[in-house]
Amino acid sequence: MCQVVEEYPDQLERADLPSVSKKCGKCKEASTAVVIRTADTYCRGCFKEYFVHKFRATLGKNRIIFPGEKVLLAVSGGPSSCAMLNQVQEGLNQNAHKKLRFLPGIIYIDEGCAVNQTVEERQRKVSELQAVFKAAGFPFHIMPLEQVLDLPNSVVVAAPSPSEQLASTYKAAVDHFIQAKRSNDLTAQDQEETSVPYVQESHTQRLQQLIGSAKTLTAREDLLNTLKQHLLVHIARSKGYSKLMLGDNCTRLAVKLLTSISLGRGAQLAQDTGFSDSRYGDIIVVRPMRDYSANEIASYNHMFNVPCVVIPSLNTKTPDRASVHCLTESFVTKLQVDFPSTVSTIYRTSEKLQTAGRSSISTNLCDRCLLCMCTMDTAVEKASAFQATQVSTQLSQAKPTGSKNTGPEQPTASGQCCSGAGTEGCGSGVGCCSSASVKTPDLKSLLCYSCQLTIKDMLSVEHLPAYILSEAQRRLRRFRMREDISEFLLDDGDEGGDV
Amino acid sequence: MPVLCSACTEKRAVLKRPKTGHSLCKECFFWAFEEEVHYTIVAAQLFKPGETVAIAASGGKDSTVLAHVMKLLNERYSYGLKLMLLSVDEGITGYRDDSLETVKRNQEQYELPLKIVSYEELYGWTMDAIVKQVGLKNNCTFCGVFRRQALDRGAIILKVDKICTGHNADDVAETVLMNVLRGDVARLRRCTAISTASEGEGVVPRCKPLKYSYEKEIVLYAYFKKLDYFSTECIYSPNAYRGYARTFLKDLESIRPSSIMDIIHSGENLCVREGVKMPVQGTCKRCGYISSQALCKSCVLLEGLNRGLPKLGIGKHHRLHDKILSQQPLTEKEERKLKSVDF
């Protein structure tokens, strides 16, 4: 079937061979050093100007970072976040045109434990990065991922955002800042000597056990990202930062957007890939590198000797089909070769999207996913993919009463799995929660669609950090309590049975 | 050691369900598959009692299973629908004429009335003739646009209230991916809708009862039920770009089988930012069919064919619509650009 109403004109142009003119397309004088797209050729000087301008323009246009604000840069050692660090350094430079006016700090999370690096390997990488950070001259924090095991519950609770900072107040803040004419130089703050926290071996083991309890690499990557995000937010909060800058570039975000769609995160797409993300309330995540392609960044880093430190990740050296993330990355990369507009087209899609439905400032806890903290997307209408899967699950497992002719009644709203049907109901034990032990809470009802998939791919949730499990218990208790109360509050008009 | 059915816990399972990971025996699978389509029909309120519904039948696996299940559910649950089969003859020798034989057999097997509308009678052009003029590059555009309208015209001749098509979960997920890859936000928003209301004169509401049915299960349903379907690829090569999305989707499914539903869930929950320009639906000034331009796609394509300027409808030539409408001649330069090119 060449189906689905094929009325698209075939407007996608294939790659044409670049016809590189020898001269820079901007100054028309110096010879070309970089080709961004076939049309854009730059000499060294113009390329630098273009690159630097783009960074400040992105920040300026979005007016989200206020003068004097403390901003935490998440630096992984990769090219993109290192280029971001470099741009902040440049922008704070005394002589910079359109000087940046915020107070930066750096955070590096050492995830060596997730990829089974030895203590020595981890230390070597950390000291390499320390050198880079010291040279940058900003305060920096180096945290082993193991720290995530000791986070407080508050991490997974969105904090109320401090007074709404509107665009109109931005100008006032700038004026105020300039008038204050701070006597002490911003960049000259003393760099606190942060010693790397000591990692207990038992902590490393516990974290490895947790990551190992995810049966698929897809779930493992998702889990790791979530934990990292929690740790970043916690560090920002506890050290008094109000913005968190991530180094996601355009290529990375195109992959992320397609990955998110494939993982059922459509409702969260705008937050996952947009310029700013306010899901945590008090800490706003910002992605200032999103207008750069990976190629641009690589060229820049190479030409201007921006130091990077290569750190292996969970999916380094894995085959394409090892996880949804790997597959999507290789798909986009290959498509980009044949159709050079692929990345920019996908990326533009992300700019046209916003978070679905209800306002994102909902303060109700149960409206937020316990793990990714996005607005819940599981309270959907009867005719939906989520409900259809629920119906399929019900029809595919043993019925307690054995009556076969009860067509699909209204399926229970959320996450009723194999309720007491025992092991035989779960077939070969795949995809059901049968083995979950008694003391671990059933997290399903507290999670968004996609995080439910991640948990479904885990052997057990008992290795999750305490802050997640105890917050889950708390929410479930509150949920039950509200259920109890609502029974009393209901009138006869509304049958109480199906609450 | 055979795996047992997870529903009846007695018989040998014959398939592993991609949607949920359960294993079912043949009987329980048939039951679950049919009940799920029923649930979809009821939950989305696709039909009203007494309606006449045309099943778009191509002779392929999806529409054959759709016709079978629609007839079965209509009887099992007394929907009170009058069902008929509606086929389009694109005029492709060695492909459509063979598949139409399958549809004719279906007509007898299911005792449903059948109407065939052909491109030749509607447009005066068969696909064979179109390919002769335009070559193999953009022929799928012609076929897709013409088919959409042909179904509507056939439905109006039959006086049906609704058309249901065999689009399955894989098709919907693939379309979501395609629209992301093309940056087409307007279509991205529309493409997961299970039904479309009548958008204007000459457009019959459509729905997809198999929207949540996996292709794997449709094929196995047809196989185990020994349904008669036709499975040859169209001889005029399918769209290459769509092929990329299909391969990606199948690879995704092999990594995480629920991916197809997950993508549909994503599509159902996407929200387009306010202020993003959306095309305004109007009607074609020539034939009255819905169109966001002065002339609908189908009329432009047809005009191009009849004037020997096949590229008229390929790409964007909206500015020429007024000229065409007022029957003004095109300039030589315009003509040269629209002539058929290298193939």
Added chain:
Amino acid sequence: MAAPIAIHLEFGGGAELLFEGLKEHRVTLPSQLEPWDMKQLLVWIQRNLLKERPELFVQGDSVRPGILVLINDADWELMGELEYQLQDQDNIVFISTLHGG
């Protein structure tokens, strides 16, 4: 040493087009040291039956995603997929889902 085994292969849903349009093939797999499994069968099919465009049938050492495999009328995902050990008189069906609609 495993004795030669006779099996029945069936291609459908369009997959037969890669095998000269022939839907049914009765074949005998020669004797070899270890027992035949699906992985080896796929290699054998590629060498002996597949007439054109192997990439449309196999990917890596498995079948291309989108081609369903039934072993004695049951989904091969229930039978151990590539590791399934073939028995004499087994019936193996390959159905493409990628053709027609």
